[in-house]
Amino acid sequence: xxxxxxxxxxxxxxxTKILLYSLIFALVVGMLGLGSGIRxxxxxxxxxxYQISVLTEEVGKLKEENTYxxxxxxxxxxxxxxxxxxxxxxFTGYIEGNESEKNKMHATFxxxxxDLNTLLNEKEFAIANLRERNERLTEEIKxxxxxxxxxxxxxxxxxxxxxxTIILASVNPSxxxxxxISIPRDLYVNGRKINSIYASxxxxxxxxxxxxxxxxxxxxxxxFDFAAxxxxxxxxxxxxxxxxNDIYDNRFPTVNNGYTVYLIEKGSxxxxxxxxLNYARSRKSTSxxxxxxxxxxxxxxxxxxxxxxDILADLDKAIEIFETVAGGVDTNIGAFEALYYMxxxxxxxxxxxxxxxxxxxxxxxxxxxxxxxxxxKTGDYYQIKQYVSNLIKE
Numbered sequence: 313x314x315x316x317x318x319x320x321x322x323x324x325x326x327x328t329k330i331l332l333y334s335l336i337f338a339l340v341v342g343m344l345g346l347g348s349g350i351r352x353x354x355x356x357x358x359x360x361x362y363q364i365s366v367l368t369e370e371v372g373k374l375k376e377e378n379t380y381x382x383x384x385x386x387x388x389x390x391x392x393x394x395x396x397x398x399x400x401x402x403f404t405g406y407i408e409g410n411e412s413e414k415n416k417m418h419a420t421f422x423x424x425x426x427d428l429n430t431l432l433n434e435k436e437f438a439i440a441n442l443r444e445r446n447e448r449l450t451e452e453i454k455x456x457x458x459x460x461x462x463x464x465x466x467x468x469x470x471x472x473x474x475x476x477t478i479i480l481a482s483v484n485p486s487x488x489x490x491x492x493i494s495i496p497r498d499l500y501v502n503g504r505k506i507n508s509i510y511a512s513x514x515x516x517x518x519x520x521x522x523x524x525x526x527x528x529x530x531x532x533x534x535x536f537d538f539a540a541x542x543x544x545x546x547x548x549x550x551x552x553x554x555x556x557n558d559i560y561d562n563r564f565p566t567v568n569n570g571y572t573v574y575l576i577e578k579g580s581x582x583x584x585x586x587x588x589l590n591y592a593r594s595r596k597s598t599s600x601x602x603x604x605x606x607x608x609x610x611x612x613x614x615x616x617x618x619x620x621x622d623i624l625a626d627l628d629k630a631i632e633i634f635e636t637v638a639g640g641v642d643t644n645i646g647a648f649e650a651l652y653y654m655x656x657x658x659x660x661x662x663x664x665x666x667x668x669x670x671x672x673x674x675x676x677x678x679x680x681x682x683x684x685x686x687x688x689k690t691g692d693y694y695q696i697k698q699y700v701s702n703l704i705k706e
Contacts (some may be wrong), residue, residue, distance in 0.1 A: 321636040356696070461486050462704060463647075466522060469541065469592075469607075473511035475518070477592075477607055480528060482704050483657060490657060491703050492611060493666045494604035495525065499674070510535075515642075523700035527697035528704070532645050540640025542585030543593075547633050548621065550584045551590070551613035560593045588613075602668040608664035619658050666703055668696060 462484050469477025476493040492640050497507035510518040519530045527605055536544075555578050564574035574594050583591060592610050593605040623630045635648050645653075668677055673695050674686040688696065 313563050341696060356472060426665075462528075463532065464528045464530045466519060466530050468510065468518075468533065468535040469612075470510075470535055472538050474507045475510045475535075476507055477504065477604075478522070479604075479607065479611070480522070480526060480700075481531070482528060483653075483660070483702075484704060488660045490660045490662045491666060492608050492662065492664045493526070493668070493703065494601075494607065495522065495668055496600055496604070496686055498600065498673070498684060498686045499525070499668075500677075500679065500687055501525070505683065505685060525554065525693050525696060526700045527693075528700060534645060535642040536637070537640045538589055540637040543636050543640070544633065545583065545585035545588045547636060548614065548617045550582050551588055551610065551617050552580065552582050553588075553609060553613050554580050555591070559591075559594055559598065561598075564590070564594055601667050601671070604667045605665055605671075612662055612664055615658075615662060618654065623654060663703070668699075677684070 318473045338495055460484060465483070467477070467479040467481055468475045469479075474497070476497045478496070478497065480491075480493040482491045482493065483489075484491070495506065497505065499506045501509065501524075504512070506521065509521055515533060515535070519533065522528070523530050555576055558578050559574065559576045561574040563571045566572050574590055576591065581587070592603065592607045594606075621629065623633070630651065634650075668674065670686065673688055673690075675689050677685050677687050679685050
């Protein structure tokens with residue numbers, strides 16, 4: 313969707329000049345009967361400009377840019393008034409009785425009138441866009457989930473400097489549910505892939521961007537690396553999973569930046585830490601979205617194992633987990649707070665398989681430097697916020 317932006321300021325200066333010249337011409341030949349139509353067009357365009365101003369203020373984000381444009385228009389008002397008077401005095405005697413100049417002026421006015429009609433159409437298109445955007449923003453407010461009851465935890469899996477696993481766990485105590493929502497690492501946000509934002513700007517910026525995309529207020533986060541992930545699974549004694557489909561990945565990454573073959577057959581499996589990590593990472597023979605579903609499956613299995621072991625009754629085991637993974641985990645959730653979560657949320661239903669993907673709200677594209685990226689189909693995050701809101705509230 314097109315919106316007014318800073319580049320429009322340059323265009324608006326050009327448009328202001330067109331208005332200036334056309335108004336001067338209109339006044340010059342007003343006594344010839346040629347300027348009335350153009351003056352009417354000018355009046356319509358000024359009216360459209362005013363409508364754009366009102367709509368833009370309602371949108372909010374574009375208000376400042378619109379102010380700059382109108383400051384430019386206001387600065388030219390005095391100049392227009394003075395120019396009109398000067399032209400009226402200078403050209404009245406010259407044009408009277410000069411048929412050749414009248415014909416030239418008529419041709420010029422025809423061209424100016426066409427330019428003004430084009431400009432008027434642009435104004436009407438801008439108004440329609442602003443109205444649509446305003447309606448969207450009004451609707452979007454409904455999909456901001458800022459309930460005090462709902463707690464949103466951002467779970468991030470880090471591979472060196474890239475956050476290739478991005479999962480939101482939204483806890484709704486009133487419904488006793490934990491909703492898992494995956495955001496793809498290739499989503500393009502503000503000129504870069506979302507998986508690079510944490511390394512470049514830190515966790516606060518990363519949380520704000522996730523909040524902008526989903527509408528969820530995010531306070532808590534957990535960032536873990538691969539080593540910590542493996543250790544957690546191993547301390548628990550492994551996890552049990554059912555692999556839904558055969559996986560054959562001949563380009564599975566190794567620690568030395570090479571590739572190996574990862575193969576696993578459909579059926580029930582008991583995974584240690586390394587096995588679980590490989591299962592959660594493989595994607596070359598499937599897709600990043602399938603990988604996200606497998607990551608949800610691993611989280612479900614870990615929760616089941618924690619419940620089976622009754623970690624809360626075995627504080628030594630709980631302390632071992634925290635001490636072992638402390639070096640590979642960055643979080644603002646304290647140890648006692650984590651125990652509180654485990655105790656209070658252990659019987660909540662986990663709603664998994666919620667993946668933001670090309671099957672619903674995104675489409676594949678290529679960045680200017682040739683990177684594979686994902687973009688929202690609507691040009692904004694309205695549908696994603698609506699989807700997330702419905703998931704959390706249902």
